[in-house]
Amino acid sequence: ISGGIKGTGGPGFGYKARFYSKKITDMPLFVNSFSTFNKFDVIYDFGNMKLLGLEGEISVQVSDNLKWTGKLNMEDYKPSVEKESFYKPQLRISSNFGYTYNKKLSFNASVAIQDDSKAKLYTSDPLVGGLYPSIPDLSKETVVTVKGFVDLGIGADYRINNKFSVFAKANNILNTNYSRFLYYQNNGFNIFGGLSYSF
Numbered sequence: 391i392s393g394g395i396k397g398t399g400g401p402g403f404g405y406k407a408r409f410y411s412k413k414i415t416d417m418p419l420f421v422n423s424f425s426t427f428n429k430f431d432v433i434y435d436f437g438n439m440k441l442l443g444l445e446g447e448i449s450v451q452v453s454d455n456l457k458w459t460g461k462l463n464m465e466d467y468k469p470s471v472e473k474e475s476f477y478k479p480q481l482r483i484s485s486n487f488g489y490t491y492n493k494k495l496s497f498n499a500s501v502a503i504q505d506d507s508k509a510k511l512y513t514s515d516p517l518v519g520g521l522y523p524s525i526p527d528l529s530k531e532t533v534v535t536v537k538g539f540v541d542l543g544i545g546a547d548y549r550i551n552n553k554f555s556v557f558a559k560a561n562n563i564l565n566t567n568y569s570r571f572l573y574y575q576n577n578g579f580n581i582f583g584g585l586s587y588s589f
Contacts, residue, residue, distance in 0.1 A: 402451030437470030481505035539568035558583035
């Protein structure tokens, strides 16, 4: 079941929103591998997982040179068997600004916000008779929280001619240590750039 609206509220202003309700049979979920934590295994929430969601987007063309867009995603999962919908944050927000200074130079800025999510870890089953390697005890699991984050970025593009342009971008300006997935820590503040060629 889904429904939504889409329209404009005047020159340069657009919006759209959608609500949806789903039942997902045997929903696949990622969990960290028991033997190698920085790899993943797939498990299934056997039965019907219920999902309620809302997504919205606003676009504002402030002027010929300045544009802003914002997106919102809210999702509420109700697992059938599992305790949580692992690595499925309930809230995600993104926003982008674009400013064209002239025909050659433009700037952009972005922000990404993500709510906490959950991850599952297994406890080792006691070794029996020197059995190796150890195996997970599926009856003993730990649910941990993967903290949400805010990531800010800025960038610039310079068009040298019709063929060549250069760009530079700075990410994670707040220099926060965060992980989208458990044991997958994102880079801190970083800058990269490059040269692009158009055929």
